Amino acid sequence: MDASQDEKIVLPGHTPRRVKVYLLNGDDWIDNGTGYCIGDIDTETKCPYFLVRSETESNQIILKSFLEGSIQFQRQQETLIVWTDLTGKDLALSFQETEGCADLCEFIVKMQQANYSPNISLYFVIPNAVDGEDVTELITGPITYPEDPTDTNLTKILEVINQGSNSQYSRNNISKFIIEDNYFQKLVDTFNKAEQSKQLNNLYILSEIVKSLFLYNEKLLVEDFLQSEEKILALVGMLEYDSEYPKFKACHRDFLKAKSFRSVIPIDKINIFKKDFHLNFLKDVVLPRVLDDQTFNMISTLIYLNQVEIINYLKDSSVLESLFQIYKTSSNTELKRDGVQMLHQYILIAKSLQSHLKLGFFSLLVKSGLFRMISFALKDSEDKIRVLGTELIVIIIEQDVSLVHSIENEETIDNSEPPTHPVIEDIKENDEEEASEIKLKLSDDMTLISILTNLLVEDRNPGLKIQAVEALRILLDSNIATSSSRNGSGTDYDSEDDDELNDFKDINTKNYFRAFYTQVAPLLFGKLIEIAKDDKNLPIKMSHSDELLYQHLCDLISFCTREHKVHISRPFFLENHILLGIVKLLEGNCKMTVKLSVLRCLKNIIILNDTFYCRYIINNRILSYFFKFFENVVDQNTLANSTCLDLIEIIVKNLQGVSKRLNYKLLVKHIYSNYREFFETKLSFFITGRVLLQLGANGVETRHLKDDSDYEEDDDDTNTNVISNGIKTDELSLSDDEILEHNASTPINDEDDFENGSQEERPDDSISEKRQREETEEETTKRKQINCAVNVNSDETTPTISIISDFSNGSQKIALSTGSTNINEA
Numbered sequence: 001m002d003a004s005q006d007e008k009i010v011l012p013g014h015t016p017r018r019v020k021v022y023l024l025n026g027d028d029w030i031d032n033g034t035g036y037c038i039g040d041i042d043t044e045t046k047c048p049y050f051l052v053r054s055e056t057e058s059n060q061i062i063l064k065s066f067l068e069g070s071i072q073f074q075r076q077q078e079t080l081i082v083w084t085d086l087t088g089k090d091l092a093l094s095f096q097e098t099e100g101c102a103d104l105c106e107f108i109v110k111m112q113q114a115n116y117s118p119n120i121s122l123y124f125v126i127p128n129a130v131d132g133e134d135v136t137e138l139i140t141g142p143i144t145y146p147e148d149p150t151d152t153n154l155t156k157i158l159e160v161i162n163q164g165s166n167s168q169y170s171r172n173n174i175s176k177f178i179i180e181d182n183y184f185q186k187l188v189d190t191f192n193k194a195e196q197s198k199q200l201n202n203l204y205i206l207s208e209i210v211k212s213l214f215l216y217n218e219k220l221l222v223e224d225f226l227q228s229e230e231k232i233l234a235l236v237g238m239l240e241y242d243s244e245y246p247k248f249k250a251c252h253r254d255f256l257k258a259k260s261f262r263s264v265i266p267i268d269k270i271n272i273f274k275k276d277f278h279l280n281f282l283k284d285v286v287l288p289r290v291l292d293d294q295t296f297n298m299i300s301t302l303i304y305l306n307q308v309e310i311i312n313y314l315k316d317s318s319v320l321e322s323l324f325q326i327y328k329t330s331s332n333t334e335l336k337r338d339g340v341q342m343l344h345q346y347i348l349i350a351k352s353l354q355s356h357l358k359l360g361f362f363s364l365l366v367k368s369g370l371f372r373m374i375s376f377a378l379k380d381s382e383d384k385i386r387v388l389g390t391e392l393i394v395i396i397i398e399q400d401v402s403l404v405h406s407i408e409n410e411e412t413i414d415n416s417e418p419p420t421h422p423v424i425e426d427i428k429e430n431d432e433e434e435a436s437e438i439k440l441k442l443s444d445d446m447t448l449i450s451i452l453t454n455l456l457v458e459d460r461n462p463g464l465k466i467q468a469v470e471a472l473r474i475l476l477d478s479n480i481a482t483s484s485s486r487n488g489s490g491t492d493y494d495s496e497d498d499d500e501l502n503d504f505k506d507i508n509t510k511n512y513f514r515a516f517y518t519q520v521a522p523l524l525f526g527k528l529i530e531i532a533k534d535d536k537n538l539p540i541k542m543s544h545s546d547e548l549l550y551q552h553l554c555d556l557i558s559f560c561t562r563e564h565k566v567h568i569s570r571p572f573f574l575e576n577h578i579l580l581g582i583v584k585l586l587e588g589n590c591k592m593t594v595k596l597s598v599l600r601c602l603k604n605i606i607i608l609n610d611t612f613y614c615r616y617i618i619n620n621r622i623l624s625y626f627f628k629f630f631e632n633v634v635d636q637n638t639l640a641n642s643t644c645l646d647l648i649e650i651i652v653k654n655l656q657g658v659s660k661r662l663n664y665k666l667l668v669k670h671i672y673s674n675y676r677e678f679f680e681t682k683l684s685f686f687i688t689g690r691v692l693l694q695l696g697a698n699g700v701e702t703r704h705l706k707d708d709s710d711y712e713e714d715d716d717d718t719n720t721n722v723i724s725n726g727i728k729t730d731e732l733s734l735s736d737d738e739i740l741e742h743n744a745s746t747p748i749n750d751e752d753d754f755e756n757g758s759q760e761e762r763p764d765d766s767i768s769e770k771r772q773r774e775e776t777e778e779e780t781t782k783r784k785q786i787n788c789a790v791n792v793n794s795d796e797t798t799p800t801i802s803i804i805s806d807f808s809n810g811s812q813k814i815a816l817s818t819g820s821t822n823i824n825e826a
Contacts, residue, residue, distance in 0.1 A: 013039025013107030017100030021052055021063045024090035033062045037093060037100075039107035041116065042066075048111040050093070050104070065091060067111055070119045075105050075139070077127070109140045118142060138167035145177050149190040154205040161212045175218040184224060188234040195237070204243040210235065214287065217295045219302060226278055232256070239286050252286055264339045265322045272309050279303045307349045311361055314346065324369035327376050337385050340377045343370075344388045347395055362396060366403045370396070371448075378451050383461050390455060390467040393448070397474045446519045449475055453524045456552060460545040469552045476516065476556075478509075478563040513564055517572040525553060528581030547594050550585055554597040557582065558604040566610065574616055579605065583625040592640055595629065599643045602626065603650060606667070614663035618670045627675050634682045649688045655695065672696025 016036035022029040035052045042049060048067040054060040065085055067073075073083045079095045081104060095101040108122045121141025125134050143164070146157040164170040178184060187206060194202040213221060225235050236252035261274060283291070283299045291299070314320055323339055330336065347365070350358045370392070377389025396403050449472065456468040522529070527549070542550070557578060560569050573579065585598050602622070605613050617623060630644040651671070655664040671679075671692065683689030 012110060013104045015103060016053075017103060018055065018096040019052060019100070020094040022092040022094065024092070029092060035060075035062045037063075037095075037104065039104055039111075041111075046116060048107070048116050052093070063091070063093075067108065067117045067120050069117075070121075070142075071117075072141075073105075073108055073120065073122045074125050074136075075101065075122065076125045081105065105139070112140045112142075138169045140169060143170055143173045143177075145174060146183070149186050151190070151194070151199065151202060154190070154202055154209070158205055158209050158212065161209060165212060165216060171216045171218060175213075175216055175221045178213070179220060179224050184231065187238075188231065191234060191238050200241070200246070203238070203241040204246075206238050207241045208243070210238045211287075211290045214290060215292065215295055217298050219298060222299065222302060226275060232278055236282075236286055250286075252281075255285075256281070262338060264335060264342055265319065265326070267319065269313055272306060272313065276303065276306050276310060279306065304352070307346075308353060308357065310346060311350055311353060311357060315361055315364055320364065320368040324372055327369070327372040333380075336373075336376055337380065337382065340373060340385055340388050340392075343373065344392060347392060351395060351399075359400060362399050362403060366396070375451070378455065383464070386455070386459065387461065387464050387467070390452075390464055390471065393452070394467050394471050394474075397471055401474055401477075446515050449516060449520050450523070453520050457524065457526070457549065462545070462548055465545075465548055465552060469556065472556065473559060476513075476560065476563070478565070510565075510568060513568045517568060521572055522576070524556070525576065525578055525581075528553060528578050529576045530581075531584050532577035532581035534584075541589050542594075547590050550582075550590070550594050551597040554582060554601040558601050561605060561608060561613075566612075570610070570612060574612065577620070579613070579616060579622055580620055583622050586625045586629040592638075596640060596643055599626075599640075599647060603643075603647045606647070607650065607654075609654070609660060609663050611663055614666055618666060621674075623667075623671065623675070627678055631678065631682065645686060645688070648683075648686075648692065652688050652692050652695070656691075668692060668695055 016038050018034070019037045020034050021032040023032050024030075033052075033054060035054045037050060037052045040049060040051055041047070050063065050065045050067070051061065052063040054062055065083075069086050071083055071085065073081055075081055078098050079101045080092060081095075081101060082090070082092045084090050093101075093104070095104075105122060108120065111117050112120050112122070119142050122139040123141075124137045124139050126137060128135050144160050146160045147153055149157055161174065164174040187209065191203070191206050194206065224231075226232055233253050233256060236256065240250040240252055242248070242250075259277075261270065261277075263270070267273070279299060279302055283296070283303065287299075323343065326332070326339060327336055343365075347362075350361045353361070374389050374392050377385050377392070380386055380389070452468045452471050452475070456465055456472070459465065459468075527546070557573070561573065579602075582598050582601055586595050588594075606617070626644070626647070629640075633640040633644065651664055651667050655661050655668055672695070676693065676696065679689045679693050
């Protein structure tokens with residue numbers, strides 16, 4: 001092979017492609033034959049050409065057309081190439097295959113860009129089905145580049161740049177030219193001269209030139225604009241002038257000059273931090289009216305990539321360690337405040353990163369000493385810094401709550417002994433570090449929760465209170481321990497070991513929440529405890545800050561009673577009379593939003609369907625405060641009235657439901673006995689109210705409560721003595737099965753539903769109906785003995801009673817508790 005043959009082999013278009021040749025005659029395209037087309041270069045003139053030979057007679061040439069002059073080729077419909085040659089003939093090649101058309105188009109591109117035919121061009125005609133007009137996109141062709149700027153040719157430069165924006169090909173080439181020729185610096189020099197000589201028209205044109213260049217949507221071009229401080233100031237200076245507002249001028253340069261960059265600690269790559277600020281300044285301040293969606297997204301992408309670089313720099317360097325060190329050694333308060341603001345900014349940035357980047361970054365923050373900074377921020381005198389500190393906690397908790405249990409006091413280990421099960425012992429031996437991590441994360445150290453509690457209770461900033469509440473809700477979530485241990489250790493044990501591991505976690509969970517109710521809850525709910533202890537029935541006066549606090553406390557009470565295990569949470573709320581404290585707010589001189597929060601909280605407590613809460617509500621006449629408030633709003637068409645009606649409806653509907661109903665029966669009986677007149681006079685219009693009266697009149701009491709004077713004689717002295725101390729702690733110390741006997745969270749048991757002294761049988765597949773068994777004389781006698789025992793009053797001890805019924809064999813067990821002595825009687 002000679003050199004020319006080698007050249008032909010590497011050129012696109014050398015493979016023969018089957019085509020039809022058409023010639024335009026008037027308005028008709030005439031078929032000039034079918035053959036095989038190649039692209040080649042004339043060895044003498046070095047001019048490229050198309051050659052089509054007949055498919056029947058290879059020696060017959062149907063077409064030979066040179067790619068010369070300023071011919072414009074068009075690719076249409078994927079398989080057509082159309083052009084007009086220098087003689088004025090309109091020609092077309094229709095290819096059998098799309099690949100053949102693409103091959104010959106590539107040949108045109110190569111010939112133009114290799115300067116064999118530099119003035120030819122190729123356009124891709126894209127049919128537009130929306131409005132019917134075709135879209136023409138330049139694939140290759142001669143590019144007109146802007147001249148060097150002077151005072152007289154700026155208008156022409158603007159025209160060239162605007163024309164170049166019509167195709168991606170021209171945009172790419174002009175952008176490359178501007179970068180390589182340092183063209184922007186030439187524009188800067190021209191701008192400085194025009195501003196000094198006050199040539200406003202040139203300043204307006206320069207502003208339009210820069211705006212047009214931004215719309216090229218080229219990343220490299222924007223980065224070239226931001227290479228130096230001088231370029232940045234000149235760029236925003238040009239954009240201060242706008243021909244649409246000739247009487248106004250922006251002051252972007254003054255703003256940038258006034259904003260100095262302060263370094264909290266020495267940083268060797270300060271430019272990436274400045275670039276982040278400059279890009280955001282352009283996007284949000286300088287160019288919002290100019291940017292289209294594509295350019296906006298391009299600048300946003302540049303910001304994101306730069307922020308990833310910043311986060312990686314912080315992770316890979318000793319910056320974080322140096323930053324947190326100032327909170328350990330320095331006494332410069334302003335420097336510490338600057339550090340909080342700086343890190344807060346980049347933690348917010350890290351939230352938007354991909355999961356693996358941000359989790360690694362947050363973990364490194366905690367290990368490096370983040371909570372030394374947060375501790376300073378939460379105790380600072382400035383509201384702004386305290387808010388930022390709380391936001392940092394919330395962000396860390398939202399990303400991975402386990403991080404807050406592996407911080408700072410690494411020597412704080414849970415004191416409880418794990419179950420001494422062989423599986424657990426094996427785990428401790430084989431993976432001691434993992435188990436230690438679990439225990440660490442379930443530590444009963446309440447330092448962080450105490451800090452958040454102080455912020456919620458003491459701070460007057462409403463935004464800070466909201467953030468503190470959100471953080472507390474996450475830290476007090478009932479799943480915090482198991483999720484922390486699983487996520488933290490990353491260990492997946494076999495399913496057969498799950499029970500033993502759950503026992504291990506439950507021990508740590510109990511200690512965690514017991515520490516909360518022992519150490520923190522008295523402070524958190526302290527104001528409600530004081531209100532409950534206040535025997536005076538004077539209206540409670542409160543500030544706006546207190547009103548917000550009580551709303552948050554009502555929400556937290558609903559959250560804790562619903563999410564926490566009852567044997568841990570319930571003693572605190574009952575022994576400290578928290579329910580009494582919140583309903584007293586209904587008589588206070590406070591906004592309606594606070595009272596609505598109280599009603600929601602009371603409704604949530606009732607929905608729990610818990611025996612002990614229900615008895616507490618009845619014995620302490622909690623509903624008396626509710627009905628006093630209801631009486632004030634019953635004639636109003638307000639949200640408060642609707643909320644009260646909703647609470648009544650919940651009680652009645654649950655009583656009529658198929659689930660466990662004992663507690664709702666007690667509530668209906670109590671309401672009917674004490675507030676029947678209110679229903680008859682004020683709620684006669686309310687269907688649910690009439691239903692409640694009917695249920696009360698017909699007697700909804702259960703078999704063992706029919707003659708129970710404990711609930712019928714609310715004013716009895718003996719009863720008052722029993723209930724004045726709330727629910728006895730010896731009742732609360734029963735086993736979980738006994739405690740939860742009538743709780744909503746306990747699986748429903750048919751034996752728990754009684755109606756008029758007998759069990760309600762439900763139909764199954766084999767028996768459609770069973771007749772109810774009548775009460776025997778022996779059972780009647782036993783029930784009366786029980787009712788008498790309830791009213792026993794002693795100076796030393798107050799007996800309490802638990803009733804465990806088993807009607808499968810017609811027996812009933814009574815557990816009487818008198819202080820430290822339990823008497824079981826069958």
